Amino acid sequence: MAVEEKVAQLFGVWVGASREGGEVAPHQHDMEEAVDLDGLLPNGLxxxxxxxGTAPVDPAIGALSLLRTQERITRANRFAIPALxxxxxxxxxxxxxxxxxxxxxxxxxxxxxxxxxxxxxxxxxxxxxxxxxxxxxxxxxxxxxxxxxxxxxxxxxxxxxxxxxxxxxxxxxxxxxxxxxxxxxxxxxxxxxxxxxxxxxxxxxxxxxxxxxxxxxxxxxxxxxxxxxxxxxxxxxxxxxxxxxxxxxxxxxxxxxxxxxxxxxxxxxxxxxxxxxxxxxxxxxxxxxxxxxxxxxxxxxxxxxxxxxxxxxxxxxxxxxxxxxxxxxxxAQLGLLDPDWSPVPSGLAGADLSDPEAVRGSVDLDPPANREIARRIAERAIVLLSNDGTLPLGRPGKIAIIGPNANDPLAVLGCYSFPQHVLVHHPGVPTRIGLPTLREALAAEFPGTEIVTAPGTTVDGLDTGGFPEAVELARGADVVVAALGDRAGLFGRGTSGEGCDAESTALPGVQQGLLDALIGTGTPVVTTLLAGRPYALGDAAGGSAAIVQSFFPGQEGTSAIAGVLSGRVNPSGRLPVSVPRRPGVHPSTYLSARLAQVSEVSNIDPTPAFGFGHGLSYTTFEWSDLEVADSEAGTDGELRLAFTIRNTGDREGAEIVQLYLHDPVASVVRPTQRLIGYARVPLGPGQASRVRVTVPADLASFTGREGRRIVEPGELELRLSASSTDPRLAATVTLTGPVRHVDHTRRLHAAFAVSVPGDEDA
Known part of the structure; x- marks a missing residue:
């Protein structure tokens, strides 16, 4: 290959993007220049x-257009190499x-x-x-x-x-x-x-x-x-x-x-x-x-x-x-260099490629099977942060859904979803996917219940003029669902997303004031967050009857939230990020050393309102019968534990077993604890499982003083926990022998073996 042909394989071309188009990448307008595709293609691409993902195009028409482009590329270069x-x-x-x-x-x-x-x-x-x-x-x-x-x-x-x-x-x-x-x-x-x-x-x-x-x-x-x-x-x-x-x-x-x-x-x-x-x-x-x-x-x-x-x-x-x-x-791995490579993708197999209109609408990228997966993820991802017994709701006579995300179909989508990333630059173009609002989802979930709604304010605006209407509706309802959170966007066009950084973790705009006003009515308030980050709710965290956290749960998200509120879905989500107690206290990550936590040498308490791994259920679980089969092992060995989890409630649920390691004395400062394993344990009412855990000593490794990863001898504590702030069982174990150096070939996982319910002693 000539050097020009070699270099041509090392870059991409963004067809359809321009300085006049919508900005969906940093400095796109500064960097985009007219590309002479005809001049480039003889050397390949x-x-x-x-x-x-640049403009709304019917998937089948897009596939046909890509096919024609690939034919053009392969015809133009002497090695007939397609683009990736x-x-x-x-x-x-x-x-x-x-x-x-x-x-x-x-x-x-x-x-x-x-x-x-x-x-x-x-x-x-x-x-x-x-x-x-x-x-x-x-x-x-x-x-x-x-x-x-x-x-x-x-x-x-x-x-x-x-x-x-x-x-x-x-x-x-x-x-x-x-x-x-x-x-x-x-x-x-x-x-x-x-x-x-x-x-x-x-x-x-x-x-x-x-x-x-x-x-x-x-x-x-x-x-x-x-x-x-x-x-x-x-x-x-x-x-x-x-x-x-x-x-x-x-x-x-x-x-x-x-x-x-x-x-x-x-x-x-x-x-x-x-x-x-x-x-x-x-x-x-x-x-x-x-x-x-x-x-x-x-x-x-x-x-x-x-x-x-x-x-x-x-x-x-x-x-x-x-x-x-x-x-x-x-x-070559993708088959693009095979002599019999064809640019026709599977979605167009057997189609009449001579007539674009004949293929339009023939590719379905949102089939029922996809939506079923999206539903299961949304349901398992919702985190019940707190609940005074108000949830599940049963059949209230009147629900007031108050907040800027009550009636917004896009409130469930993140900044890299197509509607938020691209369609915002094409007003009037339909999304082509079902996006029921939270109001619509609750109306479907609670047939016969009167549903009233008001935005109260916008996501990030400062106008409080809608507060009186919202408060009046709240006072007349049996329960309030406060629909708060974010609007996804890019580069300052949203409150969450690429280039949408926040000064603090306070709710955007005047949403906190709206929430405080709703709680002040005395009507039970279920604070429901559709957001891209955790937010500190201040005193409202304790004043809410319940808090339901979702992180942009996708097109099936509002139905999943409605299911949690009604009790159709038993929540099993756990926090992947800590929720701060106050908006100005940073960082709030649980993965911190002793001096990063509350201490007598600072007046600031960074303790989170809800720690990493936290999440409630509509059933209860009992952890018991801890057995430490091996409480001592060499720095190249492994430790074994076993315990029993029983669902002591009256409905099916899933507990998330989280295994944390605490190293009380080390040669460098270590986080107080860190997650080294987890397992999802589903159980029916009254059922129990015996959970056995094998912990390689490699999981105690860290970067030592000399910059090499080591396993040190000494005492450790293995915490079997429901969250980073809720240890249930703990085992003190000891590693013996010399300091051991490990590398990227070390073992990375603890092994969990969960017995079939009913066979917990097997």
């Missing part, structure tokens, strides 16, 4: 950016008419990797059916500050939970033949003060033990074939130019063999934002040296500037060859 098409799929395939699933923060709330794997498989099959090859998901960033706008895109604040749920998602996506993309590697979520793209002030120990752990797990266990670099810089080093990170750790140590792709315009940001490159060519060279293989979303630095730098001897052609080999290997 690496990727096509978002052929379905990528799309967003953070909460479902981000295209018009596709199922809108709950956001990743809801995935974390399920504590159910198998269900998330099932969802991802469905998403992947839909993408493949229309000719897409790569999905830009999942996000493996660990929440460090809830003010960050992209919290909704994350899975939670604990690296083990993030790693296990993300790995399951990747396995599902890859099982459908879609290249999953791990992002954002690494440290994006730890930006100073939770500001998007702000610098990261983080030491190597926090980076290794918190930020990198989910990526390490995913690389080892998921089969992921792509990684996307983070935008941010850590201690002055942007991830896009960090050779230690993208090559030394990712490839040389962990053994990753796939492609590293740029976050949108991230290479150019070395010049425009980071100030580490004086020219586009210097930016391209720095990224190539670090290990970036593909420039996305469109050609900027990897085109003419890179070719000029190669010609001038400033960038070795060997770096081009290295990246090209990875790109072509991936295309």
């Amino acid at each position: 690496g990727q096509l950016t978002r052929p379905f 098409a990528h799309e967003e799929c953070l909460a479902g395939f981000a295209t018009w008419g596709a199922t809108a699933y709950p956001v990743p923060l809801s995935w974390g709330a399920t504590f159910d990797p198998a269900l998330i794997r099932e969802m991802a498989g469905a998403i992947g099959r839909d993408m493949r059916s229309v000719g897409v090859h790569q999905g830009l998901a999942p996000v493996l960033d660990v929440v460090r500050d809830a003010r960050w706008g992209r919290v909704e895109e994350t899975i939670g604040e604990d690296p083990y939970l993030v790693g296990t749920i993300a790995t399951a998602y990747i396995q599902g996506l890859e099982s459908a033949g879609i290249v999953a993309t791990l992002k954002h590697f690494a440290g994006y979520s730890a930006s100073v003060a939770g500001r998007n793209l702000a610098p990261v002030a983080m030491g190597p120990r926090e980076r290794a033990d918190v930020i990198l752990l989910p990526f390490e797990m995913a690389v080892r266990e998921s089969g992921a074939r792509s990684v996307m670099h983070a935008y941010t810089d850590t201690d002055g080093m942007p991830a896009v130019a960090d050779e230690w990170l993208l090559t030394g750790l990712l490839r040389d140590t962990w053994g990753f063999g796939g492609t590293v792709v740029a976050d949108y315009f991230g290479i150019a940001f070395l010049k425009t934002l980071h100030g580490m490159a004086g020219t586009w060519a210097e930016a391209a060279g720095a990224a190539l040296v670090a290990g970036v293989d593909v420039e996305l979303p469109t050609v900027k630095t990897f085109g003419g500037p890179l070719l000029d730098a190669i010609a001038a001897g400033q960038v070795p052609e060997a770096l081009i060859d290295r990246a090209l080999r990875r790109v072509l290997v991936q295309k």
Whole structure:
């Protein structure tokens, strides 16, 4: 291949995006330039950016258009190499008419990797059916500050939970033949003060033990074939130019063999934002040296500037060859280099391709099976934070649904859903998916009950003029459902989402004032949050009759919430992030050392209102009969525990067993406790299960003083808990022997064996 042909495989083109279009990526308007596609194609093309996710297009028409584009690309280049098409799929395939699933923060709330794997498989099959090859998901960033706008895109604040749920998602996506993309590697979520793209002030120990752990797990266990670099810089080093990170750790140590792709315009940001490159060519060279293989979303630095730098001897052609080999290997894995490759996707098999109108409407990306998965996730993700006995509601005579999210069909969607991400730029275009409002869902759930509603205020407005009407309706009702929370958007157009960072974790606008006024009526208030981050409710947390937390639960979300309120659904969701007690206290993550918690040396109490892992049920569970089979093991051994869980209530439910490790004395400061395992245990009324847990000593490892991961001898406490703030059983155990060094091949999981109910003694 000529050098021009090699370089052409290393960038994408964003057809349909322009300076005049809607802004859906950082600095899109600054970076987009007219692309001469006819001039590019004779040399080939690496990727096509978002052929379905840029504007509303019927899926079948989009598939046919992509097919024609691929035919054009293969005819134009002498090796007949097709482009790889990528799309967003953070909460479902981000295209018009596709199922809108709950956001990743809801995935974390399920504590159910198998269900998330099932969802991802469905998403992947839909993408493949229309000719897409790569999905830009999942996000493996660990929440460090809830003010960050992209919290909704994350899975939670604990690296083990993030790693296990993300790995399951990747396995599902890859099982459908879609290249999953791990992002954002690494440290994006730890930006100073939770500001998007702000610098990261983080030491190597926090980076290794918190930020990198989910990526390490995913690389080892998921089969992921792509990684996307983070935008941010850590201690002055942007991830896009960090050779230690993208090559030394990712490839040389962990053994990753796939492609590293740029976050949108991230290479150019070395010049425009980071100030580490004086020219586009210097930016391209720095990224190539670090290990970036593909420039996305469109050609900027990897085109003419890179070719000029190669010609001038400033960038070795060997770096081009290295990246090209990875790109072509991936295309070969996808079958794109097979002699009999066909651009016709499965969704168009047998269709009359000569007539676009004949195929219109023939591809269904929101079938009943998808919606069933979305429903199960939404139901398992809802977290009942508090309840004074008001829930379930039974059959009240009159419900007042008050709040800005009471009648908004988009209140269940995150910023990377197609309606919130793209359709906002196309007013009047229908969503093509069912999005019942909370009012509609409650009316369907409570037939015969009088439903009245008022917004009270907007999500982020300051107008309190609607308060009197809201208070009057509340006083005349049997119960109030306060529908509060966020509006998803991008770059300041919402209260949650990319570029929508918050000054504090107070409810946006005057929603807190509305909630306080509703509670002041004396009518029981069920505070219902449809949000992208946790919010501190202040005194209203105690004044609410119940608090129901959902994190943008997708198109089946309002029905799931209604089911929880009626009792049709027994809530089993658990918090993937802590809920702060006061809006100005940061950070609120449970994963903190002793001095980060309440102490006598500070007047600020950062204790959360509801801790990580918390969630209530309509039944009760008893934990008993702890047996420590092995209370002592070598630093290379394992410990074994067993205990019994019994459902002592009168209805079926699921308990989430959470295993935390507390290391009272270590050679460096450690978090007070950290999650090292969990299991979902469903039980019918009166049923019991015997749960056996095997804990490898490797799970006690951490980064020691010298920067190497070690397992130290000494006393540990294993806490079997219902949440990070609710330990039920505890075992003191001891590791013996020498300090042991471990690496990326160490064991990462505790093994849970749950007996069949009724056979708990088996």
